[in-house]
Amino acid sequence: MAGAVTRTRPISRASSAADAELTAQVLQGLAQQPKRLSPTYLYDARGSALFELICRQPEYYLTRTELAIMRRYGAEIAQRIGSRALLLELGSGASLKTRILLDRLPDLAAYVPVDISRSSLGAATRSIRESYPTLEVLPVEADFTRPFALPSARAEAARTIVYFPGSTIGNFDAGPAVELLALARSLAGPNGALIIGIDLVKDRELLLRAYDDAAGVTAAFNLNILERLNRELGADFDARSFRHAAVWNAAASRIEMHLESLLSQSVQLGGEAIDFAVGEPIITEHCHKYTRRSFGALAARAGWRVRASWSDERRFFSVLYLESRG
Ligand code: AVJ
DSSP: OGGGSOOOOOOOOOOOHHHHHHHHHHHHHHTSSSEEOOGGGGOSHHHHHHHHHHTTSTTOHHHHHHHHHHHHHHHHHHHHHOSSEEEEEESOTTOHHHHHHHHHOTTOSEEEEEESOHHHHHHHHHHHHHHOTTSOBOOEEOOTTSOOOOOOOSSOOSEEEEEEOTTGGGGSOHHHHHHHHHHHHHHHOTTOEEEEEEEBOOOHHHHHHHTSOTTSHHHHHHHHHHHHHHHHHOOOOOGGGEEEEEEEETTTTEEEEEEEESSOEEEEETTEEEEEOTTOEEEEEEEEOBOHHHHHHHHHHTTEEEEEEEEOTTOOEEEEEEEEOO
16 A cells, blocks of 8 residues: 555654654554654654545445535535634534535635644645635644634634534543543633534444445555655554454444554554564554434533534434534
8 A cells, every 4th residue: 555655755853942842752652551652743744644644435434424414404504504704614624514614604804724734734724715806814834632722813703613524533432532622612712613523333343334444545555654764763564564443342332443563563663662472452543433422412511502403314423513512
């Protein structure tokens, strides 16, 4: 698979404070039992490009299904948003789904895409500005799980709509998910709203295939996290001695992305040795799957009430519109 993707050139970087912090966080995750890495590390330039490729794999129904829902119910969703809103998108990526909203919201006050990947954000901003020349686009390069500053728009907005598509919320365990939903609520303010995409519980085999596509793109995406640690932190992972595995954790209602060590081995990172037993996993991502009810309960803990929801015929995915509870 690696051959199908442009390789990021290896850059030797002077070690910075940011690298030292990243090293400390990575070591902390790898000291846990089971070993963990934050899914945010998956999204460097190469990881973000691979994620865009995942979205086009036949097994990865999520993006296609959410786009279909947005196209089909876009007018209704735009009506809920109303006029002169500010649209703030968390994890905007290529901003593809957003276009469906932008097409139907000609008087939007501003569009604020927030993304951790500079390359994705830059490309999306250029392309949105080209398609919507009168729209004010205010990109924010940030990890939205940490505090970030919001730019101020020229036009005064009637309300703020937080848009959080892609079932990215599924990457968060219950506690952090509630915190993030609460952050969305404070960003939206009392008369704002949240529009969120969630992936629904479905047949186990369908779920497993979506996270282990035949072309090996998801495997390459997952293994890239090790290559990134080598590139950026000077670790010496041999990516060929790990294998990607998608695991369904029924009790927690989530797919887990694992990287399993094929050997008993020791890896060097930041002056420390990390030992792996044969078959020992590093968990890189949790992808929670919800029911309307389970997600409604989670959102309620952050003060949200589901006001409207849209789904596809197979009930694979759902887009929800939420407002603050009275
Ligand atoms: C971007 C978090 C929504 O969980 O489906 C896709 C990431 N990981 N394939 C997801 C992902 C493996 C994706 N999200």
